[in-house]
Amino acid sequence: MAFILPTLGLLIAVLAPIVLVRADASTSPIVVQNKDPLIYYHGRWDDSPGTWWAGSGFKIHVENLSSMTLNLGPHTTSLLASIGVSLNYGDFTTVNVSEGSNTLPLQSLQSDSEENTTGKNVIRINTEGWQDNRINLENITLNSGAKVLPYKPSRLAFQFIGDSLSAGQYLPKGVDQAWPFLVSESFKAEHVVVAQPGAALTDIVSYGNVHGVSYQFFKTEDTGFYYTTDHNYTTPWDFKKDVPAATHVVSHIGANDASQNITANAFVDTYLDFLARLRTVYVHQPIFVFTPWGWPQPTGPNSFYYNGSYTEIVNERHAVGDKDVFLVNTTGWVSYEDVFPDNIHPTVEGHQKIAGLFEKWLEGWGLQPEKEWATPA
Ligand SMILES: *[C@@H]1O[C@H](CO)[C@@H](O)[C@H](O)[C@H]1NC(C)=O
Ligand SMILES: *[C@@H]1O[C@H](CO)[C@@H](O)[C@H](O)[C@H]1NC(C)=O
Ligand SMILES: *[C@@H]1O[C@H](CO)[C@@H](O)[C@H](O)[C@H]1NC(C)=O
Ligand SMILES: *[C@@H]1O[C@H](CO)[C@@H](O)[C@H](O)[C@H]1NC(C)=O
Ligand SMILES: *[C@@H]1O[C@H](CO)[C@@H](O)[C@H](O)[C@H]1NC(C)=O
Ligand SMILES: *[C@@H]1O[C@H](CO)[C@@H](O)[C@H](O)[C@H]1NC(C)=O
Ligand SMILES: *[C@@H]1O[C@H](CO)[C@@H](O)[C@H](O)[C@H]1NC(C)=O
Ligand SMILES: *[C@@H]1O[C@H](CO)[C@@H](O)[C@H](O)[C@H]1NC(C)=O
Secondary structure, three states, X not given: OOOHHHHHHHHHHHHHHHHHHHHHHHHOOEEEEOOOOOOEEEEEEOOOOEXXXXXXXXXXXXXXXXXEEEEEOOOXXXXXXXXXXXXXXXXXXXXEEOOEEEEOOHXXXXXXXXXXXXXXXXXXXXXXXXXXXXXXXXXXXXXXXXXXXXXXXXXXXXXXXXXXXXXXOOOOOHHHHOHHHHHHHHHOOEEEEEEOOOOOOOOOOEOOEOOOHHHHOOEXXXXXXXXXXXXXXXXXXXXXXXXXXXXXXXXXXXXXXXXXXXXXXHHHHHHHHHXXXXXXHOOOOOXXXXXXXXXXXXXXXXXXXXXXXXXXXXXXXXXXXXXXXXXXXXXOOOOHHHEOOOOXXXXXXXXXXXXXXXXXXXXXXXXXXXXXOOOOO
């Protein structure tokens, strides 16, 4: 007996640490810190890190995923921010998140997702709203046994520039249902949407925006910064953070300049200055300049603005040797049945129609959608 007891004691002493290590590994959650390079951020994030502008978010590729919790900090919109969440390239589902811990309903996203057979999952998350769109990511908790893999971005990347007509104002899922987002999904592309409802291109106060897009585009923050108490300032956007750099730039703007009675001549000058400045960032990328589709009326033709100005802008660029600026003539793309009667902005179906028309236009121009996402799920 005296011989056996110490042996048992020794066995227990040797086994215990092993058992403990095993128990630890299989029960403790995996925490991914916000600085982890495996998180693929897109859109405009400040240093907290927190989002600005509709559509900013992140993607993460995880093997053996069964649960995911976003732990959000104090710079998150109070009381909540609406985010779209997509599992394995399925539809985006709205989830409302707040400061603190937010467990995502992954299992209920299963039905919308492509098959989960590889055991590798791609989760895509972005803010939906043009306001109340701030999420301050502190860390992400995953189930034990989950393994974060690199996310490889698409080699196609769109940069959209615009106002309410691009930001998805009045849509139930905001920018996630807007034509820029839909076009990017269809091309299996990365995208950034810098679009501010009510804002003019001209740097003037317009419908609550303290600056125009020709100013705000170069900032991290959207014009909502002015209405916050915790971040009432702007910081320059570091375009090197856009990875990959945009391969195609799309600009659809001018509606609010027209509403603010900016003359056609002044608008053309502002647009030309803006394009010249964009060229310092996007040196050789094609830039697509949309003409307005106009404001549809219950009867009669759409009400247009700056007729001829967009042609003039594109021609001026060509005249200075910049052939990579293209006019996208959207006349006839949107009619009264495509808009909400009370605000004349495109409906969900209206945005789908615009997206379809621009996709066709891009294919005619020479851009083909990617066949597969660069990171398969
Ligand atoms: C994927 O399938 C596995 C096995 O059926 C399951 O355990 C896991 O929860 C699924 N992943 C997600 C994200 O639903
Ligand atoms: C994750 O972030 C939350 C705050 O959102 C914090 O309380 C928690 O300590 C963090 N976890 C780790 C492991 O850093
Ligand atoms: C999110 O919050 C908004 C605003 O309170 C609400 O209208 C919407 O129904 C919520 N959506 C979900 C999916 O909880
Ligand atoms: C997947 O995670 C579970 C715990 O959630 C773990 O028991 C299992 O061993 C893991 N599988 C792999 C292949 O890593
Ligand atoms: C933000 O700062 C400006 C002055 O620069 C001030 O007029 C405005 O009221 C501030 N916003 C808030 C919400 O305090
Ligand atoms: C623009 O001009 C129209 C017509 O002259 C006028 O009714 C409107 O008030 C003006 N709008 C602004 C913002 O100055
Ligand atoms: C725009 O102006 C041209 C002539 O400069 C005219 O032919 C055309 O009908 C106008 N279009 C609209 C939508 O007003
Ligand atoms: C745009 O398309 C409309 C309708 O097809 C046409 O009338 C107009 O001339 C076009 N404008 C330009 C600048 O090409």
